[in-house]
Amino acid sequence: MFDTLTDSFKNAIGKIRFHDDEKALKKATAELKKSLLKADVHHKVVKDLISSVELETKKNGVGKDNFLRALQNKLTDILTIEGAPKGFTFASKPPTVVLMIGLQGSGKTTTTGKLAYFLKEQKKKKVLVVAADLQRLAAVEQLRQITSQIEVDLVADENAKPEEIVKRGLEKAEKELYDVVLIDTAGRLAIDDELMDELARVKEVAQPDELFYVADAMTGQDAVRTAQTFKEKIGITGVILTKFDGDSKGGVALGLTQQVGVPLRFIGAGEKMPDLEQFISDRIVSRLMGAGDVESLAEKAAAAIDPKEAKRMTQKIKKGQFNFNDFLEQMEQMKKLGSMKSLLGMIPGMGNMAKQIGDLDMENSEEVRTIKAMVASMTPKERENPDLLNNTRKRRIAAGAGLDQVQVNRVLKQFKNAAKIAKKLSGKGGMKQMQDMMKQMQGGGGFPGMPR
Numbered sequence: 001m002f003d004t005l006t007d008s009f010k011n012a013i014g015k016i017r018f019h020d021d022e023k024a025l026k027k028a029t030a031e032l033k034k035s036l037l038k039a040d041v042h043h044k045v046v047k048d049l050i051s052s053v054e055l056e057t058k059k060n061g062v063g064k065d066n067f068l069r070a071l072q073n074k075l076t077d078i079l080t081i082e083g084a085p086k087g088f089t090f091a092s093k094p095p096t097v098v099l100m101i102g103l104q105g106s107g108k109t110t111t112t113g114k115l116a117y118f119l120k121e122q123k124k125k126k127v128l129v130v131a132a133d134l135q136r137l138a139a140v141e142q143l144r145q146i147t148s149q150i151e152v153d154l155v156a157d158e159n160a161k162p163e164e165i166v167k168r169g170l171e172k173a174e175k176e177l178y179d180v181v182l183i184d185t186a187g188r189l190a191i192d193d194e195l196m197d198e199l200a201r202v203k204e205v206a207q208p209d210e211l212f213y214v215a216d217a218m219t220g221q222d223a224v225r226t227a228q229t230f231k232e233k234i235g236i237t238g239v240i241l242t243k244f245d246g247d248s249k250g251g252v253a254l255g256l257t258q259q260v261g262v263p264l265r266f267i268g269a270g271e272k273m274p275d276l277e278q279f280i281s282d283r284i285v286s287r288l289m290g291a292g293d294v295e296s297l298a299e300k301a302a303a304a305i306d307p308k309e310a311k312r313m314t315q316k317i318k319k320g321q322f323n324f325n326d327f328l329e330q331m332e333q334m335k336k337l338g339s340m341k342s343l344l345g346m347i348p349g350m351g352n353m354a355k356q357i358g359d360l361d362m363e364n365s366e367e368v369r370t371i372k373a374m375v376a377s378m379t380p381k382e383r384e385n386p387d388l389l390n391n392t393r394k395r396r397i398a399a400g401a402g403l404d405q406v407q408v409n410r411v412l413k414q415f416k417n418a419a420k421i422a423k424k425l426s427g428k429g430g431m432k433q434m435q436d437m438m439k440q441m442q443g444g445g446g447f448p449g450m451p452r
């Protein structure tokens with residue numbers, strides 16, 4: 001997610017080797033300055049960062065460790081606003097009301113869905129979404145699809161005014177004890193007074209605990225400027241940057257908090273519902289410095305994996321009973337974790353690997369699609385017991401799935417091998433084999449001697 005920035009820090013750090021070498025420090029900061037500007041970090045933020053890293057390093061003695069520590073401190077500093085909430089905070093008296101605002105097409109509706117999904121899956125909250133965008137005909141339908149996909153309740157009425165819908169939503173939330181109400185609003189142009197007035201009215205009725213400004217990261221410094229305008233005109237408590245998966249250079253995330261004076265709260269990096277990351281400054285700094293973000297990873301895994309279910313699955317694997325239904329179930333679980341790329345980015349030392357993997361889309365890979373097509377052509381019994389598949393059955397499945405028999409045989413063989421390996425790994429000493437494998441994969445990347 002922060003490839004460019006992480007790379008620039010790494011390059012700069014690489015320039016410092018010796019103690020008391022001011023020339024090396026100058027080189028490192030010059031390099032850092034250049035690449036931060038290139039990554040679209042605002043020049044004032046860059047200047048401030050460089051001068052304070054230089055000062056602190058000199059004060060403590062020029063050397064790699066002191067440079068790293070100074071950089072880490074300064075990054076934490078510029079990403080944090082004293083007293084502002086970290087991650088999502090809940091109102092002392094539920095429901096917590098959140099108003100989602102922003103320019104047209106910035107990603108408000110998608111992000112409303114992502115946030116609902118995050119609160120439901122990771123925080124185990126009862127969430128109500130309110131469709132207060134009545135500007136665009138398709139807007140309500142879009143939200144209907146999203147909320148039904150993630151199984152979250154929606155209040156919508158194409159024929160009512162936004163304020164009315166919000167009022168109804170809040171009443172429902174009060175009566176039915178929802179924890180959070182997320183209100184999606186119509187996209188605005190900052191200059192459009194009529195829409196801004198409507199937004200002010202919606203805010204008046206909603207009395208929100210949070211006003212999230214949703215901005216498209218690809219618009220770079222424009223995102224910062226419009227956030228400032230919305231802050232002045234409506235008031236905002238946080239910013240969510242979307243489309244961070246695109247070609248955006250990422251630097252805007254670094255300066256935004258200081259520039260706007262409200263914290264960056266979430267980052268959207270993909271079109272799917274799990275593609276939303278909390279922006280918690282110390283965790284982000286850790287990631288920026290190439291040290292991963294194990295905390296977020298653990299939280300994601302804990303939310304996606306039901307311990308009882310995991311135990312049942314392990315038992316099945318141990319007994320060699322892993323079947324096609326289990327496979328499909330595991331794929332569903334994987335989906336909840338979000339993209340492979342974002343997961344790898346959270347593992348220390350795996351940042352480089354994440355880059356190589358790019359946007360690997362497991363769910364739509366040919367391999368998985370082939371297996372899914374095959375499974376769709378199987379009877380329930382065959383799904384439970386892959387051993388049943390004789391030649392007649394294989395022919396029928398191949399025809400049903402639009403595959404030839406060679407393909408079916410190949411997949412079956414792979415599937416059986418995988419089940420065998422899993423069985424072996426789940427036995428005694430299996431964990432150790434796995435760890436050895438991980439160690440080998442982790443070689444390289446990350447910064448040796450990175451202070452934590």
Ligand SMILES: Nc1nc2c(ncn2[C@@H]2O[C@H](COP(=O)(O)OP(=O)(O)OP(=O)(O)O)[C@@H](O)[C@H]2O)c(=O)[nH]1
Nearest residue numbers: 104105106107108109110187242243268269270271
């Ligand atoms: N790649 C990527 N696409 C995104 C992300 N967030 C939103 N999008 C896409 O951006 C487009 C616009 O998203 P919406 O959520 O409809 O934006 P909106 O702000 O509600 O738009 P209006 O209601 O018309 O103002 C959609 O095609 C989304 O799929 C993201 O994090 N990454």
Ligand SMILES: [Mg+2]
Nearest residue numbers: 108109133139
């Ligand atoms: Mg919308």
